[in-house]
Amino acid sequence: MFPRSSGILLHLTSLPGPYGIGTMGRYAKGFVDFLQQSGQSYWQILPLVVTGEGNSPYMSTSSAAGNPWLIDLELLFDDGLLTQEELASAQKDNPDRVDFDFLAETRIPLLAKAFSRLNEQQLAEVEAFLEQQKDWLPDYALFMACHEYFGLPFYDWPDQGLVHRTKSALTRYRKKFKQEIRFHAFLQYTFFHQWHALKDYANQNGIQIIGDIPFYVSGDSVDVWVHPELFQVGQDCHAKLMAGVPPDLFTDEGQFWGNPLYNWDAHEKNGYQWWCNRIRQSMMFYDVIRIDHFRGFDSYWEIPAEAESAKEGCWREGPGMKLMDTIRKELPNAVFIAEDLGDLTPSAYQFIRDSKLPGMRVLVDAFNDMNGNSSFLPHRCVPDSVMYTGTHDTPTFMEWFGTKASYEQRIYAKDYLRLAEDVGYSWGVIAGAWSSVCALAIAPFQDVLGLGGDARMNTPGTVGPQNWSWRVRKEAFNAEVASRLSRLTWLYGRRH
Numbered sequence: 001m002f003p004r005s006s007g008i009l010l011h012l013t014s015l016p017g018p019y020g021i022g023t024m025g026r027y028a029k030g031f032v033d034f035l036q037q038s039g040q041s042y043w044q045i046l047p048l049v050v051t052g053e054g055n056s057p058y059m060s061t062s063s064a065a066g067n068p069w070l071i072d073l074e075l076l077f078d079d080g081l082l083t084q085e086e087l088a089s090a091q092k093d094n095p096d097r098v099d100f101d102f103l104a105e106t107r108i109p110l111l112a113k114a115f116s117r118l119n120e121q122q123l124a125e126v127e128a129f130l131e132q133q134k135d136w137l138p139d140y141a142l143f144m145a146c147h148e149y150f151g152l153p154f155y156d157w158p159d160q161g162l163v164h165r166t167k168s169a170l171t172r173y174r175k176k177f178k179q180e181i182r183f184h185a186f187l188q189y190t191f192f193h194q195w196h197a198l199k200d201y202a203n204q205n206g207i208q209i210i211g212d213i214p215f216y217v218s219g220d221s222v223d224v225w226v227h228p229e230l231f232q233v234g235q236d237c238h239a240k241l242m243a244g245v246p247p248d249l250f251t252d253e254g255q256f257w258g259n260p261l262y263n264w265d266a267h268e269k270n271g272y273q274w275w276c277n278r279i280r281q282s283m284m285f286y287d288v289i290r291i292d293h294f295r296g297f298d299s300y301w302e303i304p305a306e307a308e309s310a311k312e313g314c315w316r317e318g319p320g321m322k323l324m325d326t327i328r329k330e331l332p333n334a335v336f337i338a339e340d341l342g343d344l345t346p347s348a349y350q351f352i353r354d355s356k357l358p359g360m361r362v363l364v365d366a367f368n369d370m371n372g373n374s375s376f377l378p379h380r381c382v383p384d385s386v387m388y389t390g391t392h393d394t395p396t397f398m399e400w401f402g403t404k405a406s407y408e409q410r411i412y413a414k415d416y417l418r419l420a421e422d423v424g425y426s427w428g429v430i431a432g433a434w435s436s437v438c439a440l441a442i443a444p445f446q447d448v449l450g451l452g453g454d455a456r457m458n459t460p461g462t463v464g465p466q467n468w469s470w471r472v473r474k475e476a477f478n479a480e481v482a483s484r485l486s487r488l489t490w491l492y493g494r495r496h
Helices: 028-037 073-078 082-089 101-116 120-132 137-152 167-176 177-205 223-227 264-269 273-285 322-328 345-353 397-404 407-417 427-436 479-489
Strands: 005-009 040-042 208-213 243-247 255-260 288-290 300-305 313-318 336-338 359-362 385-388 441-445
Touching: 028 040, 028 177, 040 441, 073 101, 082 101, 082 167, 082 255, 101 177, 101 479, 120 177, 120 243, 137 177, 167 177, 177 208, 208 273, 264 288, 273 288, 273 322, 273 397, 322 345, 322 359, 336 359, 407 427, 441 479
Parallel strands: 005 040, 005 441, 040 208, 208 288, 288 336, 359 385, 385 441
Antiparallel strands: 243 255, 243 300, 300 313
8 A cells, every 4th residue: 555645647758858858867857856846755657668669668679678768868978978069969949749750860879979989997887787687688689789780570580590599590690790789788778877866866855756567568579589489479470469459438449559469378387487577677667566458467358460450359368366476476575556447347357356456546537427436536436546637548637628528527527626717627636636535646747737638648549749759848847836736735645
């Protein structure tokens, strides 16, 4: 059970800064200062992993590696690895959106310049880090080097020996790409050091980090390349069955995610070690781990790879408590939040109860049931749960209230939350979440600022530049906002 407390959801990419994307530098520390001043106890972020298709952090090429685009360039300048002119060349004058195309063209070549300037001692530190992380980093670094060289998904690489990881092929390409492997090890070394410095700063200021584990990985990932036996892929390493969800609150057609499904029988045979290692790695990054699509451990939606719609799928049984019991036994100190949203079966409800993990309640969805029976309503929640005003997948509250809700839903929400225009509707929804019986309350920063649809982080079932790209302006970290948030946090007993 969490102590009665609260926090803010804001992904690192959404932080302000002049370099086209939020990073782990001074603006991240500035947000920690804002959280401390506003009486918050938690900073929740989205996955820190390398992003994949559609720039989504939930479609990653690695379950372990950090996203190099989040590396702070000014810290590299402080280390003497970049020049002032190079910093200027990396600046992008768009404070409201991440420019992923600009980053794809410019960031890795710039980081390569920093790598080229390492002295012997720094290179030795990178080599030592590569050895310390030998369970995953050498394979990841080779995977990325080959990926850049061939420009193709790993299952389409022209060398079948490399695709299927024969000993001779691996030896040959490790020799061929020795310097490129060092470069990718340098990126991860730098990412790890910058992240842990930021996390230490947050913890020292009384802020704990809630991080996110995507349930699935990309089909074109180092995880599938190294462990194809753990996934439902064919001899050609292409996915035979894919992940998604049936029609639900988010989409009428369901969602076809495209990730390969797990081979749960193989996971069980090796004692679920891949999952335990994944949780162990996440514990080094986060104080609390939110497991995305948690119900997938109980049952998951299976879609044939050749299907044209997610509707063509069916439910299959997952590992259930066998996996959770293994994780608890091996990692008894792990702290979790279960993302238990969606249309759940009786079996899934029972699994969530048996897991004894705190689940999620989303206030923006509490008014879909006009009969007052929603378990998301603050007075109907249970203490051992986490109340969110919204998530990265929902509309902001102001978008929902202004354009998505029906007239009846707006009246219902206005009456229930006692919303007043002169106070600010968004502050009313935060007060509603903070006043709930849930031990922990979280608001996306967009709701704190009262922003509309332009600030939405992601719309499920869609792909485009509007997703994952929203950024906050530095002026938002101001004393007035911190004071109002601090007052509500004190008023509802969440400051400690």
